[in-house]
Ligand SMILES: Nc1nc2c(c(=O)[nH]1)N[C@H]1C(S)=C(S)[C@@H](COP(=O)(O)O)O[C@H]1N2
C-alpha cells in the first residue's frame with residue numbers, strides 16, 4: 369500500500385485558504401504545461417463501446433492526461449495528484465451496487481450488468497466549486513434507467529448515494545489525518561436524479577474509469593458543482609427526506625445540498641463568477657465566465673422554479 373503523507377492543513381478546516389491559494393498557483397502551472405507530477409494510473413483501462421449520446425459540446429476537450437491526473441478524491445488524499453498516485457491498490461472489480469430503500473424491487477446490480485446498460489458517450493462541462501473546470505467525454509447511462517428498474521415508491525422524494533469504505537485500499541481513509549468522515553455521501557432530489565442529463569458514468573475517453581476518477585461507477589450531474597459527482601458508488605437508496613451530504617455536513621455555510629453552479633452566488637471565501645478551464649491558455653491563462661447551471665439552464669432551470677437563485681442552497 370502507498371504511504372499516505374498527511375497534508376499540512378488543520379483537519380477541521382475545509383478548503384483552507386492556504387490550500388485554495390496553492391491550488392490557484394497549481395492551476396496556473398497545470399495550464400502552462402501539465403507539470404502535474406502524477407504517476408500514471410496503474411489500473412488497467414479497458415476499451416468501452418458506447419453509442420454517441422445526445423449531448424455534445426462545441427468546446428475543446430480537456431486533455432485526458434489532465435482529466436486523469438488532476439483530481440479530487442479525498443479517499444486517496446487531499447492533493448490534486450494524490451488520487452492518481454495513491455489509487456494503484458484500489459480494486460474496482462468485482463463490484464456491486466445495492467439499490468434499495470423506498471422501492472418495489474430492491475436489487476443489487478453486479479458491475480457486469482451495469483456495463484450492459486445502454487452506454488452513451490456524453491461530453492459535459494465539469495465545474496468544481498473551487499473555481500476550475502474541465503470538458504470531459506464520459507461514458508455512462510442515465511441514472512433514471514437504473515431507478516426505473518427498481519420502481520421507486522410514491523413516498524420516495526430523494527436519492528442518496530454512498531462511496532465504498534475500504535481503508536486498506538484507500539490511503540486517505542486509513543492515515544492519521546482523516547480529511548472527511550466516511551463514507552462520502554451525496555444526494556439528489558428524485559426529479560434531479562431522473563433528469564435526462566444525470567448519468568452514472570462507467571468510463572471516460574473511450575475506456576473504463578480510472579480509479580482516480582471514481583472507478584468503477586460514479587455520478588455525473590453536469591449542472592451542479594463537481595462535489596455532487598460522488599465516486600466509486602456502492603449504495604443508492606431512495607428516501608423520503610433530504611439526505612445527509614458530506615460537504616454540507618462539513619460546512620453548511622459553504623456547501624449546500626443543491627449546489628447548482630451559479631455565478632451570481634459567491635462562495636463565502638471566493639467569487640464564483642469565473643473559472644479556470646484546466647489545460648487552457650499559457651502562463652497567465654484567462655479565466656472564463658461561469659455560466660448559470662454550468663451552461664445547462666435551458667434543460668434544468670425549470671426544476672428550480674420558485675427558488676430564489678440569489679441564495680446558496
Ligand atoms: N467519494 C468521493 N467522491 C468525490 C470526491 C471525493 O473526495 N470523494 N470529490 C468530488 C469533487 S470535489 C470533485 S470536483 C469531483 C472530481 O471528479 P474528477 O476527479 O473525476 O474530475 O469528484 C467529486 N466526487
Ligand SMILES: [Mo]
Pocket residue numbers: 440496497498593594595
Ligand atoms: Mo470539487
